[in-house]
Amino acid sequence: MAGLTLKNVEKIYPGGSVAVKDFTLEIDDGDFAVLAGPAESGKSTVLRMIGGLEDISGGSIYIDGIRVDDLEPRERDVAMLFRNYIMFPQMNVYENLAFGLKLSGCPKEEMDERVRETAKLLNLADILDKMPDEITELEKHRVAVGRAVARRPKVFLLDDPMSHLDKDSALCMRRGLMNIHKKLGTTIVYVTENAEEALAMATKIAVIRDGALEQTGIPSEILEHPANRFVAEYFGSPVVDFNEDFEEEEA
Ligand code: ADP
Ligand code: MG
Numbered sequence: 001m002a003g004l005t006l007k008n009v010e011k012i013y014p015g016g017s018v019a020v021k022d023f024t025l026e027i028d029d030g031d032f033a034v035l036a037g038p039a040e041s042g043k044s045t046v047l048r049m050i051g052g053l054e055d056i057s058g059g060s061i062y063i064d065g066i067r068v069d070d071l072e073p074r075e076r077d078v079a080m081l082f083r084n085y086i087m088f089p090q091m092n093v094y095e096n097l098a099f100g101l102k103l104s105g106c107p108k109e110e111m112d113e114r115v116r117e118t119a120k121l122l123n124l125a126d127i128l129d130k131m132p133d134e135i136t137e138l139e140k141h142r143v144a145v146g147r148a149v150a151r152r153p154k155v156f157l158l159d160d161p162m163s164h165l166d167k168d169s170a171l172c173m174r175r176g177l178m179n180i181h182k183k184l185g186t187t188i189v190y191v192t193e194n195a196e197e198a199l200a201m202a203t204k205i206a207v208i209r210d211g212a213l214e215q216t217g218i219p220s221e222i223l224e225h226p227a228n229r230f231v232a233e234y235f236g237s238p239v240v241d242f243n244e245d246f247e248e249e250e251a
Contacts, residue, residue, distance in 0.1 A: 002064045002077075002154035002187045003029045004050065009059035011045050011211075019045045020211045023059070027204065032181050032188045036198040036234070037208035043191040046208070047157050050189060051080045063154055079153035081161050087132040087140050087147075093119075094128040096143050100151040118150045121183055122176050138169045142176055149180055158190045162197065174201060195235045199223065207231050 004027040011020040020042045027033045035043050048054040050061060052073035061069040068076045079100075087096050097118055101111040119125045122142040127135055135143075141161075149156055158177075162170040178201060181188055192198055198205050199219045207214040207222065207230075215227040226232035 003027060003031075003062075004033075004155055004187060004189065005062040006046070006050070007060045007062070009046070009049060009061060010057045011042070011049060011054065012057040018211060020049070023208075023211070023213055025206050025213060025216065027187060027189065029187055030185045030203075032178075032190065032201055032203045033206060034190045034192060034198040034202035034204070035206050035208055036192055036195060037214075038234075039193060041208045042211040043193075043208055044159055045211075047080075047159050047189060047191050050155070051078050051157050052076050053080075077154040078157055079148040079151070079155075080157040081144060081148050081159070087143055089132050092129050092131050093124055093135065093139075093143055096132075097124070097128075097146045097150050099147060104151055106151070114150050114152070118146045121180050122146045138165070138172060141165070141169070141173060145173070145176065145180070149184065149186060152184065153186065155187045155189060158188065160191050160193065163193070170197075177201065199235065207234065 006023055006025045009020060009023040010018070012018050023046060035046060037043055045054060049056050049069070052068070052071065056069050060067055063076060063078070088099065091099070094115060097115045098111055101114060106114070116125065119128055122145060124139065124142055124146060127139060132140060145161075162173055165173060174197070177188075177190075180186065190201065199222070202219055204216060205219055205222050206216045209230055215222060215231050217225070222231065223235055223237055226235065226237045231237075
């Protein structure tokens with residue numbers, strides 16, 4: 001069980017810029033949570049605070065009910081995938097997938113089983129002996145995802161991983177991720193600016209603007225019952241009369 005809780009989390013960067021304000025979010029074990037919002041809204045900051053790459057300025061973070069905001073990143077049992085992933089150039093696909101497991105001292109047989117299972121889920125089983133310069137960009141991307149999930153982290157964090165892919169590749173990766181989520185049940189926190197991507201993949205969406213949470217809910221709730229005009233416009237809600245419903249929301 002690996003739920004994730006953020007309680008009144010804040011981030012004030014040195015220099016005084018307030019990036020995240022009073023951010024409270026409950027993500028259940030096995031959720032595919034998508035943190036969606038415009039550029040500069042604080043998405044990466046939230047993700048980096050969960051992963052421990054950024055200190056929090058206030059509040060608390062729990063994984064599995066255990067407070068983690070004082071723990072080192074590697075003690076939190078999370079895996080992160082960033083936009084600029086790399087494959088180890090001198091290792092083949094199998095060795096890349098096995099890398100984290102090896103480091104953590106996983107027994108050889110179990111490692112082999114997990115690598116092959118992960119490869120199957122990401123459609124990499126036929127290219128396990130290929131070197132990085134022998135495979136496509138999309139395959140490299142899938143290897144990076146595989147490397148992160150092969151050691152079965154409690155929480156898998158992805159920071160806008162599809163934004164630089166073409167449409168077909170992004171759809172392919174989307175299927176791969178949803179496959180992984182379905183088969184492994186890993187709790188995922190996925191950051192994107194893309195509303196359509198959020199609606200397509202999430203079991204729970206958290207909408208962020210200017211460092212503050214605007215609304216959380218399952219995709220249909222967000223779409224059909226947006227909490228305010230901003231959310232409605234961001235997700236292109238079809239049923240909303242902006243003028244009547246949200247007059248009080250206007251600044
Ligand atoms: P997003 O990922 O939604 O684009 P970020 O979390 O990167 O947003 O940024 C949120 C806010 O925090 C922005 O105003 C950004 O300029 C600021 N910010 C991000 N990183 C730093 C940093 N290292 N130092 C100071 N300000 C930062
Ligand atoms: Mg970002």
